[in-house]
Structures are given as C-alpha cells and as structure tokens.
Amino acid sequence: MARWFGSGNLSVMTVLPNTPRAVAPDVLRARLDRASTEASSRGVDALLITPSPDFAYLLGYRPPELERLTCLVVPAGGVPRLVAPRLEAPLARHQLGELAGDVEVIAWDETDDPYALVHGLLASDARRVGVQDQMWARFVLRLRAVLDPVELVVASPAMAALRRTKDADEVDRLRAAGAAADRAMAAITGERLSGRSEAEVSRRIKELLLEAGHQTADFAIVGSGPNSASPHHDPGERVIGEDDAIVLDIGGMLDGYASDTTRTAFVGDPPADFRALHEVLHEAQLAACAAVRPGVPAEEIDRAARAVITEAGYGEQFIHRTGHGIGMETHEEPYIVSGNADPLQVGEAFSVEPGIYVEGRWGARIEDIVVVTAEGGERLNRTDRRLYIVE
C-alpha cells in the first residue's frame, strides 16, 4: 500500500524502534495558517493538497499515495478540512491526534464522488485553486472537470514560500541527516571497493546509511569506470576494478528530512589528467560554497562553480545545474540554476554539487548540503572533499 519502506537493516533486531520524531501540533497549526495566508496573498482561493511532502509538512503525517482521493482543502482565510476515503478516516484521526480538533475529517464511501465533495468545500465564488505539485493527473483532470470554470494552478508558489526557509528545528534535522550521511560516506570510502559490483557496494551503502541513523536509505548511486560519467547511473553488475573512477552519491531520510552527499574515489594511482580534473572540480565546489550568503541570486552560486570549470576548459562536460534545494524532499526549491535570480534567504538549504563528466571514460562530482546563515553558508557535510584513493 504505502510506498514508504520503513526499515529492514542489518541491525533492525537489536536497535530501538526508529520512527521519525513528531512535529509539535502548534507548529502544524502555524503552518496551516500560513498556507492559507500565502494562498490568499497570491489570489488563490484554496489549496488542494494530496498525500505528498506538502501534506506531511502541514499535517505531520503522510498517508499512502493510492487511487482513492485523499485531499486536504485549505481555503484562503477559512478552516482546513480533510477529505479521506472512509477506510482511511480512522488512520487520519489517529495520526492527526491533537490536530483533529482543528482539521475536520470528511469521509467518503466507495460509491461516493469525492470530487463533488471537494467542490462543495470551496467558496461558491472561488475562481482559482492551487493543486499540490505532485498531485496525480487522474485527480487533476477530474477536479478540472468538476470545478470548471475554476482555474487550476500549481500550489507550489504558496507551499514553497513556507517550505524553502527552514526553521531551527528543521535545520537541526537536516544537520543530523547530513552527519549520518557523512558517517556512511567515511565508512564506505575506507572499504576495499575493487572486486565488488556496483550493486553490491550500493547495497552496502544503504546498510551504512541505516546504521548511521537514517529511517530510510533512499539512494546510493555507485558509478564506476565509464559509468562515473552518468550522473544518475543505476548501480548494476559491473565489477569495480583497477583505474576506475567511482562517483558515490548517497542519501536517505532522518526524522523527515533528507541527506544527499557525493564524493569521488579512484582505485589505485589516478593518472595526472584525472587528478587535474578533480582539482578543478574541487576549486569550483569551494568557490560555489564560498559565494553563499543572504541576498545573492541563486544563479550566482551556479555561475561561481561554472566559471572555474569553464575557465579550465571543462565547461561542456558540466552537464547539469549546480544544485537543488533540500528539506522534506531530496529535490525542492530553491534550484541553483542559471535563470533563477531569486535572492538567497537565511534558512534556505541546498546542494552544491558541480560535476565533470567525460563520456565513455570517467567522471567526478563533489556535493555538500549548505544552509544559508546570516553570515554566509553552513556546510552540513564535513567529510574531506579530496579525491579518495581506494583499493
């Protein structure tokens, strides 16, 4: 039912229950209020939030994403209500806990029309409704038909306004997730990697992520040899060997917040040209991290990394943006990409991850999560950014 994979790590039998730390009801109430205000200030009459990180941000839990409509209705300046299939109403009331007094649960039966139910909860003069960014097309198209002529827009401008700057508790959670990922990275770069398949090393990293305290190990990219030039490589049966570059990009969730860090390793003595490539990358990543401070346009961070890489002649091989925001999702706003002139704000958290990829041969990437502080940026990943020499 739920896609979420709770746990199942090596040490699961010996450790204490490892469930995410809850968010206080007062914090959730304040978020619901702000969501309503942010919608209103954007001329959006209501937000329709289906199960997603936005839903979890507002209500403190995440129901399964299934074909039956579950939808939080947040009217601009009104009272939020939760439409849920009858069989999930007990789950909703249980999970809402104290908040159940603030958010009425409206249950629908298998043969009811939940879209009409949502329609009935909107103000009769509603003209514009924001739908959660990841809402399924099947729901979007049905709502569109039922709500016609109401205009549907994405809820993200309002929701991102809330979520992109993290409060102190959220930064704590990101910090803990970053530290956990660092422990896993330190462990894996200390192991012998040659003679093992990418898939084997990837599974080992997931174990290490869980052992380090993550509740879920979400990804462990291991791109070796020519595969290190494929940024989102899916680890396979290729066996790591001598003279392979290896890109290790790993992360999971801890107390509802994501980790994401990348380091590059090399089996044996790296040739001069790979050392040079990594040195340029290292400089570029340092320059981008150093550029972080409040008020700087997001694209300037991208430019800082790209300038170093382009200057050294690798511009064509840096085939992606410099970073993405991170929080309850691994990828969220703000995006560190050319064209995004939004000034950075205190509390924003994002990856700084330039890469250089020579197709068919090798690649490298260095990634840290950085939080914007009043003074500049705080790096949440602290492992050495050097090229790791492994066996």
Place this chain on the structure above:
Amino acid sequence: MARWFGSGNLSVMTVLPNTPRAVAPDVLRARLDRASTEASSRGVDALLITPSPDFAYLLGYRPPELERLTCLVVPAGGVPRLVAPRLEAPLARHQLGELAGDVEVIAWDETDDPYALVHGLLASDARRVGVQDQMWARFVLRLRAVLDPVELVVASPAMAALRRTKDADEVDRLRAAGAAADRAMAAITGERLSGRSEAEVSRRIKELLLEAGHQTADFAIVGSGPNSASPHHDPGERVIGEDDAIVLDIGGMLDGYASDTTRTAFVGDPPADFRALHEVLHEAQLAACAAVRPGVPAEEIDRAARAVITEAGYGEQFIHRTGHGIGMETHEEPYIVSGNADPLQVGEAFSVEPGIYVEGRWGARIEDIVVVTAEGGERLNRTDRRLYIVE
C-alpha cells in the same frame, strides 16, 4: 533521488545480488506497438508517459521520479521517442539496451524547455493526448498550457487495456511474489506477538518479506486491538497484548510484481462473538473467490462477499470494496467494487479481501490474490484462511 529502496535486509551480505529479472526486448517492443494501437483505437493521438509503472511496463526500467521532465512519447501509429534531461540520457541509453535502436533518446539541457520539445514531437493535427495517470500536476498544467488547444485525457484506458490481463510470464511473477508473501505470513503467525509493539512486528515482517525473496518490502500493516478496526492502520508503538485481534496485511515487490495478503490473528482464546465474526468473513471470502470466472462482472465478486456479510448483520461494518487489481502496482485495474460491470477476463489478477470492522473494538480481514483462468480463479495465496491463535 529515486524513492525506490533497493534492499537492506538482514541477509543482504550473504545472499546473491537480488535485482529484478529483466523483461525481454521483444516483449517490450510488442507492448509499445500495442500501446500505440490502443491509443489510436480510442481516438487518442499520443500517450505521454512519465516515470511510473506504465513507463516500466513499456520500457523495462523506471527512472527516478523527479522535477525534471522525463517523458516517453508514444504517437498513435508513430515511432516512440523518449525525452529526458541530459544528465539522465546515459542512464536511459544504458537501461534501454537493445531497445535503444527503437526508442530515440532526446536529451534536453537545464535551460531548455522540455514541454516545447514534447510539443514538437506530436503530429501537427493532434487533438487529444493521453497523460499517464500519475503524472505530476506540475507537468500536467505546463503541458496543458503549451499544447493548448489539445485536449488532455488520462492515458489509463489505453494502458489498462494492456496491463490488466497478464501474460504467462507476468502470472509466474505474481505467483512467485504470492508464494514469498505466504512464507512471510506463515513465519509471522508462528511467532509470539504479545509483548511486542506493532511497529516492531511490522519491521519483523518486512525482514521476512525480504528473506522470502522480495526485492522490496513495501508495507506491513499490523493493526492490534482497536487498531484492527482501521483498515490502513499505520503500525505504531502500541504493544500487543492478551485478547487483541490483529490484522496483518503485508506485501512487497518481486521481479517487478506485487504481493498482497492479509490474515487475522488473535492473542489467546477468542470470545464467541469474534469467532462468529471471523467465521462470517471466512465464508464471505470463500464465496467471493468461488464466484470468480471469465465473463462475470467485477461487481459480482463484491456482491458475493457483501451478501454473506450483510445477511449476517455486519453490512455496515464492511466499509470498503472487496478488492483491487494487482500487477506492477499493488493497486491497479480492475477494481472489485459496486458499479464496475466490466466482465472479468482470463489473466486478470486482483485481491479478494472483505473485512469487518467494529470501531473502537476490533476488526478482521482475509485477503488473497486471485487470477482469472479459463475454468475459474487460481488463488495465489495458499496459507490457511482460518483465524490464527497466537501467543
């Protein structure tokens, strides 16, 4: 990045690499052809398929679901093309393998407009386009604006026509997944459950699912005592004790196909009224399974279960439909629900899972996966459907 959680079970270090069995390129080619034909016969000029089970069904792999548009374009009667962000083009070509000759990969750069790219791949006289059912709202609304006045409809009628009847290889995979879930169910119902929290038992079930051969353990509902009356209960810190009813609803993925089975247990000697309730449920489930055969309307299976339960006076406590299709997704077509008059076809697979829930007190559910055969139905779950008495 990817939400998919590969593995990380207790025995991960000692077992062989456990990656899903691939689908032959010829099978994928035939599916792509049929998708095009099914679209055409429904007056749909193209299907737009973002990463999802539909995508995996057609192309044999599933890229991460992220904010950058990845979209398979299947024109009615034309050649399929895959639009992908440049950084994932190597992944796409690698995963397509032999199929890369049939499906051209069109890469877009971070500052390109991928929606315009998709637009350019549609016939200039396209009027109606089917979008994958789970496509994110952010993509749907952008496509709608760019493709205007093209009408957007859901791709599911075409895709479900392909996916709802399983071929022999798919039934084999479902059978293997069912047998694996049965091993996990047999093991957990043989353990002492009292004195353990729901969350602890849930984690144990996930281990058992992985040990039994699943590649992922997706859910393990453990609803004890009054929580057994919450069909989608999220296992928590409640400690199981004497006189608790316990609903165990478990499943995962094996070689790309889902398992899903439910049994009910009781700690100690069940009172006569719970025994009676379970007996009625057992009869209802048997009656529904017995009603399965080609040509019978899907809703008749629901009616068969509901008649027994209503007759015994529990009608109001059976608060959900009788079942859902299963395949590459845990929930898919056909739905076994009142109002679905579609006649069952050979090769369809679905759950038969009536339940009776007495709020605040207890509940019970029995669930098997059944495949429609020429003669009737084949049950893929074979553990005893009795009430399990546990310590």
